[in-house]
Amino acid sequence: MHASLILRVSAPLLLWVPAVVSLYLLVRGHNAPGGGFVGGLVAASGLVFHAIARGQAAAMQVMRAPPAAWCGAGLLLALCSGLLAWIDPAAGYLTHRWWFPDLPVTLPLNTAFVFDVGVYLAVIGTITAMAFALVAEE
Amino acid sequence: MDVFFFQSLTLPLVVGLAGAAGVALCRPALAARLGALCAVICLAAYVGMAGAVTTAQSLAMPFWGIPSLGVAGGLQLDGLSLVFALLITGIGALVLLYAGRYLQGDPRLPRLMVLLLLFMTSMLGAVTADDVITLFVFWELTSIASFFLVGYDHERLGARKAALQALLVTGGGGLALLAGLVLVSIVAGTTSLSGIIAAREVVLADPLAMPAMLLVVLGCFTKSAQFPFHFWLPNAMAAPTPVSAYLHSATMVKLGIYLLARLNPVYQDVVLWQDLLTWAGLLTAATGALMALRETDLKRVLAWTTVTALGTLTLLIGLAPELSATAAVTFLIVHALYKAALFLIAGIVDHETGTRDATALGGLGRAMPVTAAAAALAAFSMAGLPPFVGFVAKEIVYEAKLAAGGMAGVVASVGFLVNAAQVAIAGLLSWRLFFGPLRPTPTQPHDPPKSMLAGPVLLALLGLLAGAAPSILGTWLVDGAVAAILGRPADVPLKLWHGFTPVLALSVATVALGVLILAGWARLGPRLRRAAPLDRFGPAAAYDRALAGLVAWAEGTTRAVQHGSLRGYMRTLLLVTALAPLGVLVARGGLALPEAAPVDPRALAFLLIAAGAVATALARGLFAAVMAMGLVGFGTAIVFLTFGAPDVALTQFTVEVLLVVILATVLIRLPLRARDARTGRQRASDAAVASMLGLSVALVLLAVLASPFDPRLGDWFGAQSVPGGHGRNVVNVILVDFRALDTLGEIAVLAIAAFSVLALLRGAGRRLRTGT
């Protein structure tokens, strides 16, 4: 498929702007609209546009790893984020833990964010896997 | 092992099951002997327990229960159970021994042995059960065992059909029985049989008493082959002869009689019970006698006389005062002895001569003298000639019938004709078969080996011995069983000689008429066989028609429901989904509108959704439809955004963009007929169904919105988000913290969908395309 000129020219913009926005949504998601699902979707749509504009190979190159690997990595990360809960034997799986180290800037370390990153990666992997499979040239 | 264990009522059941396992594992040559040994052990156990059972006393072993449900179960042994247990184990031992020889060399013999032992165990469980649940379970197990045993020769169509028929008739009756027993238990407040009998006033006073009784009677009638369910029994003769002797004459078919007798203390004063049993019994006995004279196959002749005997037993329980109860128990024992013997003899004749056709057989006595002697003894008992126990039984049966009050005339005269037919058939089976002129047979006959002769000889001799001293039989067995049937002891002594009474005159007349029928059998039989309406309009024909109708109906339904049209299925689904909730809503008066809130400009987004939806549905081309669908998505995103759900709005928006892009890309590439292919009529009817569903969903949603709202869950999350989850975006805290496990499950589902897509495209898609 030959993408239109407009699409080809604007492709880098359509890739990197969503990528940055998605990270922003992911990071602030716990306190403001955003989060892993939304962030993942935005990042994935950037990649899908890139695949349509520049071809699937280009998009795969940007992603470095195949979508399925992103998907698996996200699932694994989400799965493991709950294991730290067992520092306290009484706590249930996926009870998130928070640490507020004494630093000049507020830096809340927590497993909830790790879980959300897992969701983010899994969503990116899933959506790109499906979309690439569907829009790919025969 | 202590004495208690030997007196334990579970012992025979354990021995039976263990024996079944053992027989399955041991060498076929030993199987019969091991099986017979198990039966003898059980017999010995019951004989040992017999001392503890009197007219006033029974053994009881409660051993399981669910107190919270008011269910208590166990085993018991009273006089009635004892009679059955002794018959089951005693005849069982002889039959097992016989079967080992009868089917020698048959590779399926071990299976037969296992089934026979399992059947014996089930029978023992059924007759010693003290609660209706245990009784029912064992009752059904005997039906299943019967199914496999009748279908033993499963490569023959006739055997399969007969097995299925027996199972359907008795199994259908079993369902009725289950319903009846459950109703009775609910009414009585206990599942225990003794408890139900003790609560008879309560049981009878309940409005459910009559339906429950009718259901139980239905179950018993099917099991014991009472008119109009009698037809399965002669067909069950497809089973090997030892099986017919054991299941279909001596024991299993009497299980219905057993339960009728067992419940008689509850219902004996109910007029309907008496009438039902009397008339069904009378009709069954008459049918059996008539049909027996039509047959030429020895086994089918015997099967019809068994039907006659079962009818007589039912009739006697229906009559029920002391005399007839005594008569019933005596006749039950006597019949089991002589009929099992005659079946086994029929098997011997079949085995030795290669035919069971009564018209082709005769004069076998010279070739097989021991068999002939046993046959004569058993037949005399069947004919009711002195000094055999059959005479004792027939005399007291006549006495009971003559004492039957207003019905005595009908009952006794039918009984007279039926008994005359019995005499004729007894003559047929002894005189004609063994002592008449010799007729050539396919193979040269001679007496069989001892293991096959043991059964008939022993059973026939028992008949003679019991006839010589009937009072021993009376005090040992009959009195206890009669006490169980009546709920009180009865004192009716069994005597061989009653003096010159009207009953004796009736007996003499019976024998005379029987001899006359026997003399004319060669001419009477063919004439009866030509009476075709008996076949065309009988219950057997009704069964065939019902079964054929059921199959045709099932095929029709399947064709109508499983029509193979995806659109048709979808239509049905949508219509049901539309009408079911709507029906409930209207029927329950649940239609309601929520309080009308002031309308603001946000409602324009609703309009966008509705317009987009209509445009999608009506779009001519597929591409336009996809675009219109995108409009709906964006309208939805706006709704989420303006109603305080920015996260959801963002998600919806992104997904919609992706979906529209992907759909457009894929659909453009497929060379599709872009237009909706439905005809105008189809469109109209589809639109009607669709509108119905839309209306239904909207009304249900309005009813939901009009009902009071419980905000506790949302409030809890709102209050706990910051202290518990350290996050101010409550939606995100719910997703990653409070309900993180759900979210994990959801991304797992997403991953599975993604991997399925990849697999489908790489593997299955290619396979589909290449058609391999």
Added chain:
Amino acid sequence: MEILLAAAIGVLVAAAAYLLLARDLPRALLGFVLLGTAANLSIFAAGRIGTMVPPLVDQGERALAADAANPLPQALVLTAIVIGFGLAAFTLVLIRSAHDAFGTASADEMDEAERPDETPGPAAVAPAAASPSHRREAA
């Protein structure tokens, strides 16, 4: 407001059902997606609507303000949307595979290709061979 939203959802469901009944599978897929949207809107509405305030706890506060939207249906709907997309994509792949295999995207024509008495495939032969023996057994 609610009454109007319910009416819009009703129209949406009706359009979805109309599309589901179409002969061609791509239209049925569109109906499928619309039905999902209608379900999401219904869940959202059932959690009660009206306010414009998102369920975000204000800076310095510990609990959600009383006039904020109900967060629970939002969490439900959010994941449902993403899963709905997964389902739609999966169905689309199925339709494309079916189209490649049968050369059509019409449900009726695919059904004819599967009919056992016309094109006996390995899966179709078994029931056809089994049914006459059943009939014989029962009769």
